[in-house]
Amino acid sequence: MSMLLEVNGVSVTFDGFRAINNLSINFAPTELRAIIGPNGAGKTTFMDIVTGKTKPDEGTVVWGERNISLLGMSESQIAREGIGRKFQKPTVFEAQTVRQNLAMALKTPRGPFSVLMHKKTKANGARIEAVAEQIGLADSLTRSAGELSHGQKQWLEIGMLLAQEPRLMLVDEPAAGMTPEEREKTTDILREAAKTRAVVVVEHDMEFVRRLNCKVTVLHEGSVLAEGSLDHVTSNQTVIDVYLGRSHA
Numbered sequence: 001m002s003m004l005l006e007v008n009g010v011s012v013t014f015d016g017f018r019a020i021n022n023l024s025i026n027f028a029p030t031e032l033r034a035i036i037g038p039n040g041a042g043k044t045t046f047m048d049i050v051t052g053k054t055k056p057d058e059g060t061v062v063w064g065e066r067n068i069s070l071l072g073m074s075e076s077q078i079a080r081e082g083i084g085r086k087f088q089k090p091t092v093f094e095a096q097t098v099r100q101n102l103a104m105a106l107k108t109p110r111g112p113f114s115v116l117m118h119k120k121t122k123a124n125g126a127r128i129e130a131v132a133e134q135i136g137l138a139d140s141l142t143r144s145a146g147e148l149s150h151g152q153k154q155w156l157e158i159g160m161l162l163a164q165e166p167r168l169m170l171v172d173e174p175a176a177g178m179t180p181e182e183r184e185k186t187t188d189i190l191r192e193a194a195k196t197r198a199v200v201v202v203e204h205d206m207e208f209v210r211r212l213n214c215k216v217t218v219l220h221e222g223s224v225l226a227e228g229s230l231d232h233v234t235s236n237q238t239v240i241d242v243y244l245g246r247s248h249a
């Protein structure tokens with residue numbers, strides 16, 4: 001299967017410190033992937049590279065069927081290519097309703113034709129409802145985002161990302177601060193989203209990673225230390241030594 005994103009031999013040095021060291025990692029067009037690793041392993045820097053925030057010193061980052069390089073692109077160009085990122089802290093518009101938040105996020109090409117506009121408004125309504133359903137907030141469309149629980153805010157933000165129809169979604173520690181029920185729902189949302197796109201979850205919570213039931217990549221000192229099923233990577237002695245033996249296990 002041809003890959004959606006191919007990161008090859010990438011290195012990044014900050015003030016002489018190699019945060020990413022000859023990193024190679026690939027993602028298929030539809031897959032759910034968890035990225036784990038100790039603090040400072042390079043997980044955030046990896047996401048910064050993919051989204052164009054940080055430019056590597058070496059290596060290639062190749063995207064899509066046309067094998068285009070993301071390295072020369074700005075962050076907004078990369079976002080338009082279909083790479084979306086959700087940061088750990090939810091940044092929804094608290095004073096706006098759930099519907100308004102989703103409406104703002106919708107991918108709407110601008111056009112001058114009012115007839116088309118009318119059609120589009122109807123289509124947008126249906127799209128908002130479909131996304132709200134996907135994130136379990138169909139009954140909360142008229143509530144203001146500020147009233148939502150922490151977990152619901154996280155789902156709304158995932159929904160805002162889904163509304164943009166990204167082909168690759170990078171999600172940073174979605175389970176942090178959630179109740180067990182919210183975690184379970186979050187797993188369902190991410191698994192469902194990954195049926196039609198690549199979803200990459202950076203997560204420390206091993207129980208949550210187990211529940212995702214997906215391929216896992218372990219990063220350590222800026223490169224891939226192990227990759228495969230959770231059982232496969234957690235039986236690797238070096239993974240146990242550098243990561244699982246620590247407080248995050």
Ligand SMILES: Nc1ncnc2c1ncn2[C@@H]1O[C@H](COP(=O)(O)OP(=O)(O)OP(=O)(O)O)[C@@H](O)[C@H]1O
Pocket residue numbers: 014015017018019037038039040041042043044045046
């Ligand atoms: N802008 C920067 N300048 C200097 N050093 C940096 C910079 N960004 C990251 N680093 C260093 O690079 C290394 C990798 O950091 P990164 O944040 O990618 O790790 P991480 O795996 O996301 O860690 P955590 O789990 O703590 O979020 C760390 O040692 C960090 O201190």
